[in-house]
Amino acid sequence: MSTDSIILHPEFIPSFERFAHTIRIEALDDVRDQVEQLFAVASERLKPAAILRVAYIDGFSTEGELPAVHIEGQDFRGKALSVLKDIHRVIPYVATCGTEMESFDLGGFDFLAPYWLDAIKLQALGTARKALFDYCRTKYGMGKPMSLNPGSGNVDIWPIQEQQKLFNLLGETDTIGVRLTESSLMIPNKSISGLIFTSPAVDYESCAYCERLDCPDRRVPYRQTL
Amino acid sequence: MADMKAISEFLQKGRAKDVKELVQKALDEGIGPQEILEQGLLDGMNIIGQKFKNNEVFVPEVLIAARAMNGGMEILKPHLISANVQDKGTVVIGTVKGDLHDIGKNLVSMMMKGKGLQVVDLGTDVPAARFVQEAIAHNAKIIACSALLTTTMKEMEQVVKAVDEAGLRGKIRVMIGGAPVTDSFCRSINADRYTPDATSAAEAALAFCQNIA
Structure with missing residues (x-):
């Protein structure tokens, strides 16, 4: 682990009401006991976490038509990185729901139980993400922290293959239980990674550049160009 | 009543x-x-x-x-x-090797079952050879592959090649889908059909099984 890495372990207090709405509990009266049991177990066990550090941008260039950013020995390339042109400091991070339910046996549960568990894990990830952004606001004075995420948005925004370099910047992310597969997939599945930055001149949200216009999780309207 | x-x-x-x-x-x-x-x-x-x-x-x-x-x-x-009611055909479905995403694949599976098709779900991280082995074992007419990553969608080409190498081209159709997958990618790897959503996938699978596609 890098000497200056910081690990956050926020308290996890999930909302049963939000969980119940997500899984449409009104239709699940015949398995309500299972739903409540899984919520109780996951709520107690899941320990959301985040790892972050401060990193400084060494240089910015354009290779072909693709912006490239050099951060402490790692070279990143992708359209989205153009927003870092006048930025000097970024916060590489990984945040996760926690590993505590990864090997939980759902064998005796209803076939929808994996989705119920994902819904709770998503709340845990939200807790980790909020703690991370709150930390950046209070510790680093970032008024409006924004995040670039490899693999988020359309494929050419910032390719997911860049994930490994981001992990290299952070050192040993397995201190919070997150590992990267050969295909750049993070495990646990409810984990996020990226570079946090702030800029008065930029209003970046990866969701804005995704072409799935009718996505129910869309946070901001679609924008065609960066 | x-x-x-x-x-x-x-x-x-x-x-x-x-x-x-x-x-x-x-x-x-x-x-x-x-x-x-x-x-x-x-x-x-x-x-x-x-x-x-x-x-x-x-x-x-x-x-x-x-x-x-x-x-x-x-x-x-x-x-x-x-009552000896026959199903409308069998689909072998899975998420390709290297990829662990399963919600999209499961939705497609559910929609296909909702069309009266028999679905053999191989789960996630499925190697190309296994798709073919299971399709043969279950006499499936369709192999349906899902991928959610640009790093894993190339595995779909391996599935198409495995079907070709087994001499099953034309007998088994390869359908593909997932967030980064497009129709042009489908054509580039010679898969039989790309569908953008679970409902369309189920409709296409039924059409293939009824030999009207």
Whole structure:
């Protein structure tokens, strides 16, 4: 682990009401006991976490038509990185729901139980993400922290293959239980990674550049160009 | 008297308990299992599928509807077998090697079942050779591959090649889908069909099985 890495372990207090709405509990009266049991177990066990550090941008260039950013020995390339042109400091991070339910046996549960568990894990990830952004606001004075995420948005925004370099910047992310597969997939599945930055001149949200216009999780309207 | 419309409506609301009770009631009243399947369960799933395609309902509604359908099928299946009702074809489905995403694949699987197709779900991280082995073992007409990553979608080409090498081109159709997958990618790897959503995938699979595609 890098000497200056910081690990956050926020308290996890999930909302049963939000969980119940997500899984449409009104239709699940015949398995309500299972739903409540899984919520109780996951709520107690899941320990959301985040790892972050401060990193400084060494240089910015354009290779072909693709912006490239050099951060402490790692070279990143992708359209989205153009927003870092006048930025000097970024916060590489990984945040996760926690590993505590990864090997939980759902064998005796209803076939929808994996989705119920994902819904709770998503709340845990939200807790980790909020703690991370709150930390950046209070510790680093970032008024409006924004995040670039490899693999988020359309494929050419910032390719997911860049994930490994981001992990290299952070050192040993397995201190919070997150590992990267050969295909750049993070495990646990409810984990996020990226570079946090702030800029008065930029209003970046990866969701804005995704072409799935009718996505129910869309946070901001679609924008065609960066 | 048992009401097929009520089965369909309860299924659309995801009310598994009510669907099971009504399916049992319909059987008790002597209604044929195929009629219950077609006019009750599959009708309900078709309506949910169309609503999902039109963004009138979202993933949670599809999940609870599929759960209700499963509940109805548990009761109906022995009667369908006794009555020698044939399924409409078999699909082998899975997420390709290196990829562990399964919600999209599961939705497609549920929608395909909702069309009356037999679905063999191989899960996630499935090597190309296994798709072919299982398709042969289950006499499947379709292999359906899912990938959610640009790093793993190239595995779909390996599945197409494995089908070719097994001499099954034309006998088994390869369908592909997932967030980064496009129609042009489908053509570039010589897969048989790309579909952008679960409902379209189920419709295409049924059409393939009925030899009208």
